[in-house]
Amino acid sequence: MIRVGVIRGGISGEYEVSLASGAQVLSNLRSDEMNKKYSAVDIFIDRDGVWHINGIPTMMDKIIHKVDVIVNALHGDYGEDGKVQQILEQWHIPYTGSGPFASAVGYNKFLTKQEFTKLGIKTPRHILFPVYQEDFDGPKNEYALKKAKEVWERLPPPWIVKPLTGGSSMGVHVCKTFPALVEAFKVGVNEKVSVLVEEFINGKEATVGVIDNFRGQKVYALPPIEIRIPKTATFFDNEVKYNGQSQEICPGNFTDEEKRELERLASLIHTGLDLSHYSRSDFIIHPKRGIYALEVNTLPGLTAESLMPKALNAIGSNLPEFIDHIINLALKK
Secondary structure (H helix, E strand, O other), X not given: OEEEEEEEEOOOOOHHHHHHHHHHHHHHHOOOOOOOOEEEEEEEXXXXXXXXXXXXXXXXXXXXXXXXXXXXXXXXXXXXXXXXXXXXXXXXXXXXXXXXXXXXXXXXXXXHHHHHHHOOOOOOOEEEEOOOOHHHHOOHHHHHHHXXXXXXXXXXXXXXXXXXXXXOOOOOEEEOOHXXXXXXXXXXXXXXXXXXXXXXXOOEEEEEEEEEEEOOEEEEEOOOEEEEOOOOOOOOOHHHHHOOOOEEEOOOOOOHHHHHHHHHHHHHHHHHOOOOOEXXXXXXXXXXXXXEEEEEEOOOOOOOOOHHHHHHHHOOOOHHHHHHHHHHHHHHO
């Protein structure tokens, strides 16, 4: 019997999503289909960073003797930025997902875009603004106005303003006017985050998951998913993602050429950033300018509303097969 620890929860703003992803994994591991091979261990991290095993508070070093392998179902800070990966490597515990360095790069949207460019992949034009420091940057309102002017001079509206790190579209703003841009910078100042501003590219949204060593392929690209948002939404934001308002069509309505290119780019991103086991990349297809890579998700969500399970279903697979596969990949590593 293989003891599988499922880490979920965590200290990030994506706590609830992580709980749901982890619950899905635990439910599958405990199902009749999998419970003869695996013994599931619920490793919960609360918002204060306290670790628990099956609901009982514990110290991190106690976990090493309770599990044989870890499924990392954390999202956001600590779970996706390489930190928990470093700890697991120090403990010599096999785990699912990418290693510490690749996770850190994939979590940083600016570094990711630099890697896209090196790989010859188009990505929206963008400007990085380091975290606001009052001693160096002056009064908050003056700073927000100054930085908004810099954007105005370098990029045409509308703009996407987002925190440098994080997922689930949290903290992302679409700004169509200069005053809205100023307000977005004020939000960034108050939240004490580095801010990435990029050009807003209007087009068809797509996301593509890939899996290592699956179905006889070294990197297997799942069918590209087309994401359609309601007319009331400006983009695929956190609310639209998890309240069921969006349409995720899989396989999406893409031309054969678009489909092949999306799959090629997702596979190239996965290998080019040295990611492990699985990942999911997001794209925009502009009707004239072509395909742009937006970002990569090194630990895609596995909730009932998540995109990875929908793509698995489209190829006749399912979460149990996927979970079994990535556990085996982790154990082999």
